[in-house]
Amino acid sequence: MDVKKRYLVVMVILAMVFGSILTYVGVEVFNIGQASNNDEEQSLISTDEDKQKVLEEQNEFNGFAKVVQAYNIIEKNYFEDVEQSKLVEGAIQGMLDTLEDPHSVYMNKEMVEQFNQSIESSFEGIGAEVSMEDGQVTIVAPIKGSPAEDAGLRPKDKILEVDGESLEGLDLNTAVSKIRGEKGTEVELTILRAGSSDPVTVPVVRDEIPVETIYPEVKTVDGKKTGIIQITSFSQNTADEFNEALADLEEQGIEGLIIDVRGNPGGLFTSVEKILENFIPEDQPYVMIQEKNGEKIRYYSGTKEKKEYPIAVLTNQGSASASEILAAAMKEAGYPVIGQTTYGKGTVQKTIQMGDGSNIKITIYRWLTPDGKWINEKGVKPTMEVEQPEFFYTSPVEVEEPFEYNMNDEKIANVQKMLEGIGYDPGRTDGYFSKQTEEAVQAFQQENDLNATGVINEETGQKLQQKVIDAVRNQKNDKQLQEALNELY
Structure with a gap:
């Protein structure tokens, strides 16, 4: 040598x-x-x-x-x-792999640059937070208004292939580098959705993803003004933007507040801390940290009084990490949490620079709920469990060969649930393409300026999927939101 x-x-x-x-x-x-x-x-x-x-x-x-x-x-x-650098990086990655912790990862210089872009004002890609679960790249949550959301991707979707290339055996950073890309380019993702045995291929056109995290609005129900603040992630400016939005809503005279962290994959610990200081009284901890030596440290806010108006929190399977800190703190402080059990990430990571532009992101401690519970791989259970309509969980439509009368297929069952969800009666949802399903397809085609053949081809499938996405975004169909509004008053 x-x-x-x-x-x-x-x-x-x-x-x-x-x-x-x-x-x-x-x-x-x-x-x-x-x-x-x-x-x-x-x-x-x-x-x-x-x-x-x-x-x-x-x-x-x-x-x-x-x-x-x-x-x-x-x-x-x-x-x-x-290459010498590959051997060195492989040794580092190998050590981290032995921890069996999907959140402790090595990031080379290129990955660090991509990570930094993702927490800045914008970045280019499909707009989805992913993690590694049981060796498979798994969507934690698509970003609001992103190509990933538009394509119908959902929390817990497993990404098996990218452009026909298997991700099996790849580390998370390498997989992400294949998914991300320049604005305007298309990537085909082969995904497997929970409850489905057949993977589907979903084309996604990459775009510029703005990193906006706060979406406030006022909704009047039965003459009462309700403020709704959706938090899509916890970035550097999120707490300040939340506080500004909350002050503005209060000036408008809101009589209740809903904090929506559904599909929020988490983010900065300090950001959620500042938000919780608005709602958790000073004599109650809002989170507990357990260090390596087992020592537990409680964190308190300086808030002396609770808000006078009622408050509820919305969660789902895509609510992870910092979102779960918020949900757990609010729940144990007595606020209603409505929706579904959260993702289940009970650890906090720190990014440490290695001097050559690369980083190690490593888990440094557990976080516990104020009552001392560790929610890792369990999630935060809502005080009121509310499932969305069945069509919310359907898979993206994939039509390799047209679906028509007398066929029987799992993908047809998926389409039948879509049709039923947007107001067409297919007669059954077990995958058999009956005469009534054919009539429902014809009715859908007629109302959407398509050739009314009763056969589901690629054009009909794409139109159906877009209508389902529109229906999912319609607040009238959002059972969790509607239940939260009922719970407040």
Whole structure:
């Protein structure tokens, strides 16, 4: 191995062990390498406890030396040239993989740039938060108004392929790099939806994704003004924007408030803290942090009084992380939480720079509810469970061959649920294309300026999917929102 390569190996091992060695006292550092017969050095190790520490540190060093040995074996013996940077990054990723924590990840320089773009004013892509679950890339939530939402993607959808290329075996960063791309380009995602056995291919046209996080509105129901604030994620400016929106709604004389964190994948811990300070009294904690040593720290706000008007929170399966902190705090403070059980992410991560533009995002502690419950992989259960209409959970329409009378297919069942959801009666929803289903299709085609054949071709399928998306966005069909409005008054 030439001098340059030897130098690289030395730097790798130093980088890996330096952080842990640096905190040891001087005698421990100098006795890490090997035992010595020097009387002066031996005198420094004065007790059995000190000797045991040195032996443990020697074993730790030998463990890291094994990594360098593996590097040398690969570099000298592998039958093809291997990029040194790939070996180093592979070693780092391998260590993180052993943690079996999908939220602790290595990000190379390119991934760091993409991550930074995603928390700035805008970025280009499909607009969906994803995570790795059981080795599969899984959508946490599509961003409001994004191409991912327009294409009908939903929380918990598994992305199996990108442009026909399997994602199996890839780490999350590599998978994301294949999904993202320039505005105007199309990517085909093969997804598997919970409850469905057949994957479907969904074309998504990438776009510029604005990072807007607060969407306030006033809705008057039975003469009462209700403020609704939807929070789509918790970014750097979210808390300030929320507080401004809340002040504006209060000036308009709202008599109740709904905080909507459905489809919110989370974000900055400090952001949700500032929002909760509006609602949680000073004598109640709004979150509890459990550190590595088991110590639990409670966080309190400075709020002396609750708001005078009633407040409710909306959640669903796409409400994750910081959204769950908010939902749990509000629930345990006595506010109603309406919708579905949340995603179930009970850990907090910190991003640490590595000096060359790369980062490690690593889990640093658990967060617990104010009552000390850990919701990881369980989620926050609402005080009132409300499911959306069945057509909200249908899969994107995929028509390889036209569907027509007397056919039987799972994809036809999906279409029948869509038709029923938007007001056409297919007679059945079990996948058999009956005469009544044919009549329902004809009625849909006639009302949407399509050739009324009663056969579902690609054009009819696309139009049907768009109508379903429009119906999902219509607040009149939103059972969770309607129930929250009823609960307030």
